[in-house]
Amino acid sequence: MFRLRILGRYLHSEILVLPARVLALVFIAALLVLPLFSGDSYLLMVLILTAIFTMYAVSWDLLAGYAGQISLGHALFFGVGAYTAALLNTKLGLSPAFGIPLGAVTAMTSGLLVGVPCLRLRRHYLALATLAFPLMLTGIVFAFPEFTGGELGIYAITRLAATRVVEYYIAIGTMLLVVALLWKLTTSRVGLIFHAIREDEVVVRALGIDTIRYKLLAFMVSGLVAGLSGALYAHFLRTAGPSNLDLFMSFHPVIWTIFGGAATIYGPVTGVFLLFPALEYLRAVPEYRMLIFALLILLVLRLLPGGLAPWIRDRLEKQCPNCRMNNAFVRSTCRACRSQLTP
Amino acid sequence: MAEGLRVQGLSVSYGPALIVHEVDLEVGAGATVSVVGPNGAGKTTVLRALSGLVLWEKSSSRQAGVQLVGEVWFGQERVDHLPAHQIASRGLILCPERRRPFREMTVEENLQAGAYLVRSRKVAQQRMAEVCRLFPVLRERGRQRAGTLSGGEQQMLAIGRALMGGPKLLMIDEPSTGLAPLVKQPLFARIREIKTLGIGILLVEQDAELALSMADSGYVLSQGRVVAQGSPAELLADEVVRRSYLGL
Numbered sequence: 001m002f003r004l005r006i007l008g009r010y011l012h013s014e015i016l017v018l019p020a021r022v023l024a025l026v027f028i029a030a031l032l033v034l035p036l037f038s039g040d041s042y043l044l045m046v047l048i049l050t051a052i053f054t055m056y057a058v059s060w061d062l063l064a065g066y067a068g069q070i071s072l073g074h075a076l077f078f079g080v081g082a083y084t085a086a087l088l089n090t091k092l093g094l095s096p097a098f099g100i101p102l103g104a105v106t107a108m109t110s111g112l113l114v115g116v117p118c119l120r121l122r123r124h125y126l127a128l129a130t131l132a133f134p135l136m137l138t139g140i141v142f143a144f145p146e147f148t149g150g151e152l153g154i155y156a157i158t159r160l161a162a163t164r165v166v167e168y169y170i171a172i173g174t175m176l177l178v179v180a181l182l183w184k185l186t187t188s189r190v191g192l193i194f195h196a197i198r199e200d201e202v203v204v205r206a207l208g209i210d211t212i213r214y215k216l217l218a219f220m221v222s223g224l225v226a227g228l229s230g231a232l233y234a235h236f237l238r239t240a241g242p243s244n245l246d247l248f249m250s251f252h253p254v255i256w257t258i259f260g261g262a263a264t265i266y267g268p269v270t271g272v273f274l275l276f277p278a279l280e281y282l283r284a285v286p287e288y289r290m291l292i293f294a295l296l297i298l299l300v301l302r303l304l305p306g307g308l309a310p311w312i313r314d315r316l317e318k319q320c321p322n323c324r325m326n327n328a329f330v331r332s333t334c335r336a337c338r339s340q341l342t343p
Numbered sequence: 344m345a346e347g348l349r350v351q352g353l354s355v356s357y358g359p360a361l362i363v364h365e366v367d368l369e370v371g372a373g374a375t376v377s378v379v380g381p382n383g384a385g386k387t388t389v390l391r392a393l394s395g396l397v398l399w400e401k402s403s404s405r406q407a408g409v410q411l412v413g414e415v416w417f418g419q420e421r422v423d424h425l426p427a428h429q430i431a432s433r434g435l436i437l438c439p440e441r442r443r444p445f446r447e448m449t450v451e452e453n454l455q456a457g458a459y460l461v462r463s464r465k466v467a468q469q470r471m472a473e474v475c476r477l478f479p480v481l482r483e484r485g486r487q488r489a490g491t492l493s494g495g496e497q498q499m500l501a502i503g504r505a506l507m508g509g510p511k512l513l514m515i516d517e518p519s520t521g522l523a524p525l526v527k528q529p530l531f532a533r534i535r536e537i538k539t540l541g542i543g544i545l546l547v548e549q550d551a552e553l554a555l556s557m558a559d560s561g562y563v564l565s566q567g568r569v570v571a572q573g574s575p576a577e578l579l580a581d582e583v584v585r586r587s588y589l590g591l
Contacts, residue, residue, distance in 0.1 A: 205395075207460075
């Protein structure tokens with residue numbers, strides 16, 4: 001009873017005061033209760049893939065948005081996760097419960113392997129260099145077709161779980177956990193250092209911070225999360241193939257993140273949850289599908305260069321000019337210092 | 344505690360261009376030393392070399408043909424071969440040219456980033472209070488983005504950020520660049536106050552009169568060489584130095 005009251009007070013003073021937080025809470029609750037109201041298998045499939053790609057996009061946001069290490073070869077980590085889980089499952093008979101974490105860890109190691117040679121590169125040079133890594137892995141995949149399945153890929157992988165609803169909860173649960181952990185990371189001291197490295201690496205070094213360690217950390221955590229999403233993807237679709245490594249796969253997280261708002265974590269979440277289902281449901285008009293999709297993205301980028309999610313947040317909340325506390329848009333006085341808010 | 348800095352025969356060249364040539368320099372423990380001289384004399388390069396940034400450029404091959412020779416001793420330790428972050432952790436901290444705040448971060452976050460070397464949270468809070476006492480405007484603007492500050496405020500932030508790391512010797516590069524005389528004066532008054540905290544200062548500055556007026560000793564750098572050194576009074580009284588190098 002007492003605990004409930006604490007929870008209630010927390011809800012009242014920390015969550016309900018800001019519309020953006022309310023929105024996030026409603027969104028999470030809706031995701032969690034959705035299968036109780038709809039058993040539509042297609043809808044669940046779309047949402048499972050959306051959740052998986054959300055992790056993928058958020059991992060890119062951590063590396064590129066926060067730490068400023070623009071990667072255009074992010075599919076490498078996704079593919080390493082997918083192939084590792086697929087091979088462990090089909091060759092060694094490992095269950096998804098072991099194969100998926102191992103796939104993620106292997107992708108983390110590949111993050112380290114990519115990070116080391118890329119440490120000396122910056123901005124567009126780095127972006128171009130990272131572009132090469134998934135191509136290299138594709139080459140390896142095609143070089144050993146007996147082992148990797150070559151062009152056809154690996155199929156008949158064990159299903160993620162017995163029923164669609166269980167698969168849904170695994171995907172959504174993992175996604176919520178991963179997003180929460182990365183949010184925590186980016187608002188911590190480590191996140192502050194990532195941000196500082198993005199702005200001016202030389203100054204960060206001059207302040208006594210070993211930027212190499214932090215850049216490698218960003219590569220590893222990002223690789224881990226991207227690999228996790230890749231492994232989940234392989235077990236959900238029951239196949240892993242070279243398309244997991246192609247250019248589209250590398251560019252998707254970039255589009256989702258920039259559309260939603262980079263260096264925010266909630267931005268890529270918004271981006272994927274709007275764009276992925278949109279692209280899926282646009283299959284109803286196949287001949288205009290890509291055209292509408294591209295126009296939608298162009299419009300948002302043209303009108304809201306900071307991304308969609310930060311724009312929405314700025315409509316829902318305003319900052320107090322005096323103490324810089326955020327307030328709901330309906331308030332006329334600041335909730336902390338009671339000073340007048342400009343309309 | 345403050346420690347002394349001793350530089351012997353420091354030379355830096357970028358490809359065929361010799362930027363700093365055989366510079367000898369000494370800063371006693373807790374002393375304030377000003378390095379003055381005309382544009383392009385190599386003053387900034389000296390500080391970049393001392394703080395390990397030249398070496399960083401060399402190792403990261405961002406610049407072709409970077410050469411650095413000479414010895415740098417800080418306290419009892421030779422530091423010229425150390426990477427930049429380790430030099431800073433010894434207490435030899437640079438406040439860089441053009442201030443270079445993290446523009447998108449708040450003032451408070453900038454200061455927190457500077458406190459990386461401070462392991463204890465309590466000490467970090469004390470430092471923060473100290474820095475805000477020195478520069479009250481940083482507390483007022485705490486939650487404002489650093490990019491929105493005025494030039495003078497950004498310079499205070501840059502110095503405050505460097506102070507957060509607990510320097511034994513603070514190297515300040517051209518703090519007066521682009522500042523109006525009205526802003527310069529109070530800023531240098533603050534730097535004088537840092538002196539009284541027992542922190543050594545190595546100040547590189549174009550405004551020779553202002554920089555020398557607060558120093559214990561001074562060096563005049565021109566075309567990469569030390570062309571004169573001595574007490575500020577001597578340097579400012581030397582007619583040749585005044586006319587040829589300081590433009591006074």
